[in-house]
């Protein structure tokens with residue numbers, strides 16, 4: 107058993123941390139909350155230069171060819187810095203489905219441009235029913251050869267406002283079918299939804315929108331299953347990084363803030379909160395790594411599925427406990443927009459809900475336990 | 478033991494409900510909860526309700542008759558808190574009636590009583606309390622705002638924060654350091670400051686949930702006559718501690734919690750997506766409902782004991798602690814039940830319950846901080862209530 111990072115992962119982590127501390131400070135996160143696009147093309151380009159968008163993409167398609175555990179390490183850093191923008195949307199929602207289900211031509215066409223930062227993708231999965239399962243996909247599709255025509259509404263689609271393409275999950279008589287859909291066409295209307303995280307989640311209305319088939323008609327859910335697994339673990343990894351940083355900020359504050367002539371961190375009431383926070387963060391990290399390891403090392407399907415559901419069920423709630431403590435330790439200042447801790451509190455909620463909250467995954471764990 | 482109210486109390490509750498139904502716009506509590514009320518409308522309703530309360534003699538309900546009140550009993554005061562919170566009534570007497578007026582009644586000079594109390598009971602003056610500072614939150618006695626005597630005047634300099642209602646207040650009751658050399662608790666005085674005095678600046682705070690009425694108040698060489706000190710100079714800290722007779726049931730937040738859970742229960746009846754696919758949600762709503770009943774009992778114990786002439790300090794800390802943590806559980810339940818759409822902000826088409834719970838979720842973070850943090854309440858229960866040694 108070795109729960110540590112390997113040398114390559116350590117390097118990736120350290121480089122990412124240093125880069126993001128410089129390029130994605132708190133001021134950038136705040137700026138992007140007000141920005142219509144919600145991301146900085148300059149930062150996006152720098153990330154591509156370091157190979158981040160192409161981390162999972164095989165070298166033959168212009169990527170770096172790292173594995174999913176490596177990506178998990180990077181996502182932790184992205185969560186830590188609250189990096190705004192379409193990174194997860196593009197990598198998990200674009201590159202991964204194409205790697206899983208794309209034709210050779212599609213891989214050649216899209217993957218190098220994703221790796222180079224030229225293209226932004228997103229996954230349009232959820233609908234007004236807000237479900238993450240197969241039944242939730244009701245958007246209508248008709249297929250003719252390689253062409254797909256789509257009608258329906260997709261909801262809470264991250265970064266659709268800036269995406270060049272969307273991977274849309276829709277339904278034909280043969281079942282769930284995926285299509286790669288260019289956003290800039292008359293049949294696609296994108297509207298941003300105001301959210302607690304002030305990120306860019308969108309409503310996407312498809313009216314006779316045109317796309318190309320991704321995988322075979324009716325094979326969409328089979329392609330999506332590993333995509334959803336990875337996306338779910340990615341959200342958990344983001345939460346781990348976010349919670350780690352929230353915890354560090356709170357501990358620093360507890361050391362600095364003086365009341366009653368002593369640092370508030372000297373009160374056991376505060377110490378216990380800090381101890382609970384780090385216990386939750388560490389617990390979350392390793393159950394997330396375990397799920398990522400299952401995926402990366404190709405563990406048996408049943409074990410992997412269980413690990414993924416457990417990781418998201420746990421981190422969804424444990425990180426909520428962490429950020430609630432973070433607020434409480436800050437007292438009144440945590441309730442002002444001036445201080446940074448609230449940025450973490452608000453973003454935790456997005457990732458907690460993304461790809462299923464704790465209940466969704468608990469239900470799947472219970473099913474796998476046979477109860 | 479008797480878990481009912483007296484006929485007079487029931488009559489009062491009924492009369493108050495009738496009054497609120499007549500005074501508030503029909504859909505007020507719903508729209509206010511959903512954030513669908515403009516600032517101007519809020520002020521308009523606030524003014525009208527405040528005036529109507531004053532006309533009925535209800536604005537200063539708890540005050541003695543000689544000061545313009547009705548001398549209402551503690552249970553009756555708690556009923557007032559419960560009903561006005563449930564309907565989200567704006568306006569009312571605020572800090573002027575709840576704490577400043579009683580302080581002037583108890584410690585003020587006759588001239589102060591005559592000058593300030595009738596106007597406050599009539600709703601003509603509004604007050605804010607100026608107490609907490611950036612570096613003196615839980616440790617309020619560490620305050621640094623100074624009032625230095627200069628002839629017949631105090632010259633005040635410093636800054637207070639987390640002031641409710643400062644923008645509309647005509648007066649503030651300021652706690653300031655009048656003896657820099659004394660021990661922290663022994664050098665504080667409470668002083669009446671007209672909010673339009675030269676050198677007073679009110680700066681609204683930018684809060685997480687977009688609250689409208691919290692401010693920072695800065696004092697730059699503000700001059701007020703020495704007659705404005707309430708009670709004895711340097712005795713302010715001890716005067717501030719004598720709050721035990723005030724309405725402190727904490728039932729307002731329990732009542733708000735009840736209204737919010739009722740909203741969720743109703744939504745769950747209408748929209749089975751909220752619970753049909755989630756069996757734990759039913760139990761969660763049932764839990765919150767039970768907790769609300771626990772809260773009502775814990776809260777009403779406070780006025781019950783006060784009515785018997787006791788000083789229920791520990792009981793009041795318990796009620797505060799319990800109520801503010803319940804507020805957070807209710808907000809979490811709302812977010813939990815409403816699912817993905819819960820994160821959508823107020824007003825959006827896809828925001829379940831119009832996104833009100835997303836704001837509630839942010840606002841609830843302050844429940845365990847404002848008015849004394851949960852940690853401080855626990856310390857008070859353990860140390861002052863149970864007599865456990867301090868660490």
Ligand SMILES: Cc1cc2nc3c(=O)[nH]c(=O)nc-3n(C[C@H](O)[C@H](O)[C@H](O)COP(=O)(O)OP(=O)(O)OC[C@H]3O[C@@H](n4cnc5c(N)ncnc54)[C@H](O)[C@@H]3O)c2cc1C
Pocket residue numbers: 363365366370373374375376434435436437438439441606608609611612613614615616638639640641691843846847848849850851852853856
């Ligand atoms: C929305 C809102 C409304 C408010 N309204 C008012 C108002 O109307 N009037 C008013 O006067 N004030 C008001 N306040 C201020 C409030 O009373 C203070 O924020 C509160 O007392 C805490 O002080 P602080 O923010 O400085 O936190 P701090 O005192 O710095 O506390 C930080 C953390 O340390 C903990 N801590 C501090 N001392 C101890 C201890 N001895 N033992 C264990 N833990 C400790 C706290 O519990 C907290 O978790 C309001 C605050 C908010 C957020």
